[in-house]
Amino acid sequence: xxxxxxAITTVTPFFVYMFYGLIMRRTGVTDEPFLNRLNKVVFRxxxxxxxxxxxxxxxxxxxxRFSFVFFCAGLVLLLIAVLIVTVPRLIPDRKQAGxxxxxxxxxxxxxxxLPLTQxxxxxxxxxxxxxxxxxxxxxxxxxxVLILEYFGGKEGSSPGTLFKNVxxxxxxxxxxxxxxxxxTGIHFPLAxxxxxxxxxxxxxxxxxxxxxGSLHFSKTGSYKKLLASxxxxxxxxxxxxxxLASLAAGFSPEERFAIFACFATPSAAASYAMxxxxxxxxxxxxxxxxxxxxLSILTLFLWIFFMGQAGILQPGS
Numbered sequence: 001x002x003x004x005x006x007a008i009t010t011v012t013p014f015f016v017y018m019f020y021g022l023i024m025r026r027t028g029v030t031d032e033p034f035l036n037r038l039n040k041v042v043f044r045x046x047x048x049x050x051x052x053x054x055x056x057x058x059x060x061x062x063x064x065r066f067s068f069v070f071f072c073a074g075l076v077l078l079l080i081a082v083l084i085v086t087v088p089r090l091i092p093d094r095k096q097a098g099x100x101x102x103x104x105x106x107x108x109x110x111x112x113x114l115p116l117t118q119x120x121x122x123x124x125x126x127x128x129x130x131x132x133x134x135x136x137x138x139x140x141x142x143x144x145v146l147i148l149e150y151f152g153g154k155e156g157s158s159p160g161t162l163f164k165n166v167x168x169x170x171x172x173x174x175x176x177x178x179x180x181x182x183x184t185g186i187h188f189p190l191a192x193x194x195x196x197x198x199x200x201x202x203x204x205x206x207x208x209x210x211x212x213g214s215l216h217f218s219k220t221g222s223y224k225k226l227l228a229s230x231x232x233x234x235x236x237x238x239x240x241x242x243x244l245a246s247l248a249a250g251f252s253p254e255e256r257f258a259i260f261a262c263f264a265t266p267s268a269a270a271s272y273a274m275x276x277x278x279x280x281x282x283x284x285x286x287x288x289x290x291x292x293x294x295l296s297i298l299t300l301f302l303w304i305f306f307m308g309q310a311g312i313l314q315p316g317s
Contacts, residue, residue: 014269014293017205018212025213032214039210043277046206047270048174049199051141055178057197058134060185065131068255072262073135075242079105080143091226098151098280100226103267103288104233106140109133112265113258116300120313121254128258136262138175144274145169152279171274204269211272211286223287231292235299239264243312253313264303266292 024030030038083101091097107113109132117129149169180186188196220227242263246256267288276282307313 013205014208017208018215018290021209021212022215024209030213035210035213038206039214039273039276039282042203042206042210043273044170046199046203047273048170048177049196050203050270051171051174052178052181053197053200054133054137055175056181058130058182060182065128065255068128068251068258069131069135071246071249071251072132072259073139075245075259075263076105076136076139077143079238080147084147093281094151095279095281096226096284098148099271099275099282099285099288100230101147101151102144102271102275102280103285103292104230104238106144106268106271107234107262107265108268108293109136109262109265112296112300113261116261116265117254117258120257120304128254129261132258132262140268141171141175144270145171145278148274148278148280152275169278171270207269207273211269211289214272214276214282215286215290216283219283220287220291223284226284227287227291230288231295234267234288234292235264235295239303243307247312257307257313260303260307264296264300266296 021030021035025032025035080101083105087101087104088094088097091100109129113129113133121128181188187193239260243256243260246259251259267285269289272282272286272289275285304313
């Protein structure tokens with residue numbers, strides 16, 4: 001039940017941000033042109049700080065469990081490879097295919113996996129999740145930029161153009177800056193660190209506000225087949241495969257749960273802003289975020305209940 005409460009507590013702010021955006025549009029305070037411009041501002045001006053701070057703020061004293069961290073990252077890369085090969089064969093629309101691939105592989109592990117794992121395994125679980133996020137989130141971001149640039153850009157773009165667009169992407173720029181600062185031990189004075197962190201913390205509420213104001217639920221029906229298959233993969237099939245793989249690999253209970261939490265959580269909030277900002281189907285990406293976030297309350301509870309009944313959790317170990 002504690003984990004169920006954590007899931008609800010984690011999800012509720014997202015709905016508050018989105019509902020507020022929806023109300024502001026319905027009351028005429030905002031409109032579609034404004035939200036489109038604001039979405040570009042969020043993507044270009046704020047996501048670099050989110051990407052930067054996720055790397056810059058990693059605890060330098062964190063001792064990595066390399067086999068665990070690289071196993072998790074390897075599963076992510078394998079999933080991405082399978083999706084890139086199969087999805088375009090099933091979804092002919094390139095912009096929809098790009099958004100679909102991102103929504104299925106990219107979980108909101110930062111905002112979900114950390115509190116969930118800490119809820120079940122305490123500080124030991126939180127440390128494991130921090131290690132995992134330190135590597136998996138950069139993999140998520142780089143892969144998302146490559147995938148969305150390829151599927152959302154002009155078909156047949158030269159490798160040079162693709163490389164230029166990727167390396168100048170705001171997410172990648174922020175990540176490179178974070179890596180440089182972390183690897184060289186650069187620490188900004190508090191006078192700079194505070195506003196940088198404030199920009200980082202502003203990103204998700206602003207992105208979800210724009211998402212809520214931009215969504216049209218009347219369009220859900222036109223995406224129902226894509227949503228049904230994608231959400232089934234994201235919330236049921238992929239977590240099951242990740243859990244089986246971690247069991248077969250012989251990881252400890254807390255490591256298994258951290259891996260599960262990475263793969264069982266809904267699509268990342270950044271999926272909408274990135275898909276919209278890079279020419280893919282932003283509406284589809286937004287629908288995945290909204291419905292995945294709502295359904296994850298139930299699926300996470302059922303998964304945790306099942307693992308407890310099956311003796312997989314073993315929180316006292």
